[in-house]
Amino acid sequence: MLKSTLLEAARAGASEIMRFFNHEFTISNKEGVNNPVTEADHASEKAIFEVIRRNFPDHFILSEETGEIKQESAYKWIIDPIDGTINFAHGIPLNCVSIGIEHNGEMIMGVVYNPHLNELFFAEKGKGATLNDKPIHVSGQTEVLHACMVTGFPYTYINMKNGPLEVFERFIRKGVPVRRLGSAAIDLCWVACGRFDAFYEHKLQAWDSAAGYLIVEEAGGRVTDFNGDKYSVYQHRLLATNGLIHDDMLAVIRNEKQL
Numbered sequence: 001m002l003k004s005t006l007l008e009a010a011r012a013g014a015s016e017i018m019r020f021f022n023h024e025f026t027i028s029n030k031e032g033v034n035n036p037v038t039e040a041d042h043a044s045e046k047a048i049f050e051v052i053r054r055n056f057p058d059h060f061i062l063s064e065e066t067g068e069i070k071q072e073s074a075y076k077w078i079i080d081p082i083d084g085t086i087n088f089a090h091g092i093p094l095n096c097v098s099i100g101i102e103h104n105g106e107m108i109m110g111v112v113y114n115p116h117l118n119e120l121f122f123a124e125k126g127k128g129a130t131l132n133d134k135p136i137h138v139s140g141q142t143e144v145l146h147a148c149m150v151t152g153f154p155y156t157y158i159n160m161k162n163g164p165l166e167v168f169e170r171f172i173r174k175g176v177p178v179r180r181l182g183s184a185a186i187d188l189c190w191v192a193c194g195r196f197d198a199f200y201e202h203k204l205q206a207w208d209s210a211a212g213y214l215i216v217e218e219a220g221g222r223v224t225d226f227n228g229d230k231y232s233v234y235q236h237r238l239l240a241t242n243g244l245i246h247d248d249m250l251a252v253i254r255n256e257k258q259l
Contacts (some may be wrong), residue, residue: 001055003124006099006111009051013044013081013097014115021116022091038089041065044081044097052077064207076102078210078233083112084183093117098185100210100233107233110211112185121189123211123218131193138221138242139194144252145259147197147245150179150187154203164202167253174259188212191240192219198241198249200226206233216240226253 020040045065052059061069063079077099082088084095093116100110112121121136123129129136141147149171153164171178179196181187185208187199192215210233213223222243223231228250231238241249251257 002101003109005051005055006101006109007120007122009048009077010097010099010111010113010120012047012051013099014113016040016044016047017082017088017095017097018115019043021088021093037065038082038085040088041082041085045079048079048081048097048099062206064205074104078102078206080185080207083185083208084181087182092182094181094183094186096183096185098207098211100214102210102233107210107214110214112189112211112215114186119189121192121212121215123192123215125214125218127218129192129215129218131189136193136219138192138216138219139197140244141197141242142244144198144245144248145174145176148177148179148195149198149200150181150190150196151199152180152182152184152187152201152204154201162255166255167200167202170252170255170259176259184208185212188216188240191221191242192216194242198239198245200239200249200253201237203236204233204238205236209233209238213238213240222246224250226250 026039045063058071058073060071060073060076080098082095083098088095096112096114098112100107108125110123121131184204189212190196191199216223223240225231226237
């Protein structure tokens with residue numbers, strides 16, 4: 001029932017995304033620069049909540065727009081009703097619903113659904129990862145110089161020492177292709193299915209990565225913080241790779257190695 005509820009919730013949120021996409025909707029701005037929230041974000045979140053509460057009314061919820069809905073429960077749903085809101089607001093079809101389920105502090109299930117491409121990524125702890133019910137696996141790339149990677153830039157502290165611009169420059173000056181899609185959840189899933197060899201970012205929130213990082217791990221990849229330690233969705237820095245280039249990527253990111 002947990003899996004079926006998760007999938008139903010993702011599809012309910014995605015239905016709201018498609019209802020508003022390329023139509024008129026209200027937009028407001030949250031704290032900070034370029035941090036919009038749209039009418040569709042709230043509608044998607046509401047639809048997701050309704051499904052979860054109908055089946056698991058006593059579960060803890062953490063969602064980007066509402067924040068924490070605290071319950072005494074071993075289960076926590078971590079929700080981004082639209083990951084890639086700026087893309088959505090500009091009619092760019094790279095946005096998605098992302099929902100992860102945590103049990104006693106461990107991520108056990110996650111779904112990322114991009115309804116524009118009809119791509120539904122799913123993973124359950126210990127059972128592998130799928131794209132539209134077909135098993136997926138990370139790439140076999142063994143060299144960073146030949147990797148295709150993706151990143152994102154925060155809108156704050158972008159000029160910090162060894163920050164996003166400095167790390168980005170280390171790769172692109174060597175001719176390594178580094179893309180920016182505008183949705184961390186999609187970035188992670190595209191590592192999981194082998195389209196990208198690596199994804200790194202300096203400032204993520206729990207709802208950005210909760211589902212995607214489990215999907216990468218279940219697809220055979222490796223996800224850590226920038227120290228190489230076990231990743232937690234409650235810290236900001238993430239590196240997700242196929243595993244084969246992970247240590248070299250960490251060394252470049254930390255400026256311990258030149259490409």
